[in-house]
Amino acid sequence: MTCEEVKRSMELPLEWHTSDELREMWRHIGLCEDCSRAFGWQFQLWWLMQDAMEEPPPGLAERIMIDVKAAQPDKVRSLPWWRRRKALAALAAALAIAVFSPVVMRAVQSGMASEQNVQQNVLQGQTQDSGVTGPVASSFLLSSPAEDTSDGGFSEDGGKGAEGTVLGLQQPGSFAQESENAAIAGNGGSDRTSPVAENDLFVGTQGAWRTYAAAKHMLVDWRAFLPTEFVKDPSQVTLVLYVTLPPENYIEHVENDAADCYVLEAVGGYALYLVQD
Amino acid sequence: MQDTRSDAEIVQAVLDGDANAFEALVLRYQKKVYNTVLRLAGDCAEAEDLSQEVFLKIFKGLSSFRGESSFSTYIYRVAANTAIDALRRREAPTVSLSTENEEGEEFELALPDAGPLPVEILESRERRQAIRAAIDALPEHHRAVIVLREMDGMSYQDIAQAMGLTEGTVKSRINRARGRLRQLLLEGNFFEERTTKETEKDAQAKKEVRQA
Structure with a gap:
């Protein structure tokens, strides 16, 4: 040297x-x-x-992890609000999904399938036809959604359908139904013995409301983070989507006169709330 | 068992919802984070609390980590800032060794010799204590840069970014901190200075080695 x-x-x-x-x-x-x-x-x-570096005190890592786990729900925090009135929010949301996925959804909709149906699905491990296909990141679901062969919901072609295509998007109600199914499904053809895996979170029902977490991506109840200054009643929320890209990547695609769009930073991504007036 | 995944892979796993994966980062960095905040804050109990605070901040801010710097740099930056904030909150009196001229400008201390110290004179435990005491005796702005550089292995550029300084200032502070540490160790009789005779003897030995 x-x-x-x-x-x-x-x-x-x-x-x-x-x-x-x-x-x-x-x-x-x-x-x-x-x-x-x-x-x-x-x-x-x-x-x-x-x-001269000292060893950290025994148990420090464990104590840190206790703090971390306790803080987990706090990870969902308000961002500055985007309060936009734009056209066809549901379509735009789907566009965003198609274009910018991977997406995880935990869609919520009032007046959806009955609790009995949902529970039956869970108990029987049945896979309903799910509208969630290609664009949804398979890693976020418990088994690959590509196994679903339904033509409902989102287009398999991902970004191709984004240019003004309806993408098979249905009314918010049916979209939510599909998302819900996707959230609890994911067992079709997989080796799972139960449709509810460890990281699946079946949040439960509250009146007509049902919430489901898709796999492990989202572990908190979105209702705890409702923008209450704008949303007085949870039934105003048309749907909640979870996307992994920052809102600036898709917010311009959310054009809707019928609904407002709110974005929250969520675990591993962003929660997009579409709220009806 | 040690997690062999890269920092980026673990970060992604956490962002995907696997909070338990964060433990691998904690285990990987806890020693350096703890020592960084310990040397900057100077108190074991507080260092433990601050270490927890650092990791909690990192966990909460993980989604905003853009990967513009390495994850280790990001962690040390948070650790340094957390400790510095704590110091400011506490407003603890620090030992000022700042050397200023009449115009108030800092200048470098004249050091008797920049060569290595004969550390083998001391037992390792005493030596470690001496080093820790000397670091703790540095003024805050010198302590921060030398800890980030020598303990955390941060580049001048990363330290400059972390501390909001120019690279030149960082280099200058690090040099001064090194000089002051040396001086502190000598003044504190932590190390015995070599005699001229010993130095000459060493030089002769080196010459012989080169010739051989």
């Missing part, structure tokens, strides 16, 4: 070097008076400071 090489190496944090490189550097510094004068103390101090 030459003096010039030592000089260049000493410009970088010493931690970035391999132990062999460090040995070579130290050897050179030990033999070269100029380098010893220039870098001897720098090198030695690094070693001394590394050596």
Whole structure:
């Protein structure tokens, strides 16, 4: 190793070097008076400071994880609101999904399938025809939604359908129904023995409301984060979608005169609320 | 068992909803985070609380981590800022070793020798305590940069970004901090200074090695 090489190496944090490189550097510094004068103390101090590091107190990692897990619901927090009145919110949301997916949805809709039906599905492990296909990231579901062969809901063609295509989008009610099915389904053809896996969250019902979490992506009840200053009644919420890209990526696509769009930062992405006037 | 995934992969797993994956990052960085905040805050109990605070901040802000810097840099930046904020809140008196001229400008201390110190003189435990004490005795602005550089392995550029300083200022502060640490260790008799005779003897030995 030459003096010039030592000089260049000493410009970088010493931690970035391999132990062999460090040995070579130290050897050179030990033999070269100029380098010893220039870098001897720098090198030695690094070693001394590394050596002086203390072990963290026992159990620190566990205590941190307790804090982290306790803080999980707080991860959903309000962003500055986008309160937009734009055209065809549901369509736009679907466009956003088609174009910018992967998407995880936990759609909610009043007046959807009866609780009995839902519970029956859960208990029997039946896969209903789900409208959620291609664009939904399979990793977010418990089994690949591509196994669903329904033509309802979202287009399999992903972004292709985005240009003014209806994408098989149905009325909000039926969309939510499909999403709900997708959320609890995902068992068709999979090796799951139960339709409700460990990370599935069946939030439950409240009156006519049913909420479901798709796999592990979302573990909080969105109702706890309703923009109450604008939304007085949960029944105003047409649907809730979870998308992984920041709102600026799709907000311009949400054009709707009939509904307002609100965006919340959520676990691993963003929750898009469409709220009827 | 050590998690072999990269930081980026673990971060993505957490963002995908697997909060337990965060533990791998905690285990990977807890020692450095703890030591960073310990050296900056100077109190074990507070360092523990601050370490928890650091990781909690990181967890909560994970979705806003854009990957513009490495994840380790991001963690150390949060750790340094958290500790510095805590210090400011506490307004603890710090030992000022700032050397200023009559115009109030800082200038570099003249050091007797920039070469290595004979650390083998001390037992390792004493040596570690001496180093910790010397670091703790540095003024805050020097302590922060030297800890980020030598303990956390951050580049000058990353430290500059983290602390809102220019790269030149960071280099200058690090050099001064190194010099002051050396001086503190010598003044504190932590290390015995070599005698001229010993130095000459060493030089002769080195010369012989080179010739061989």
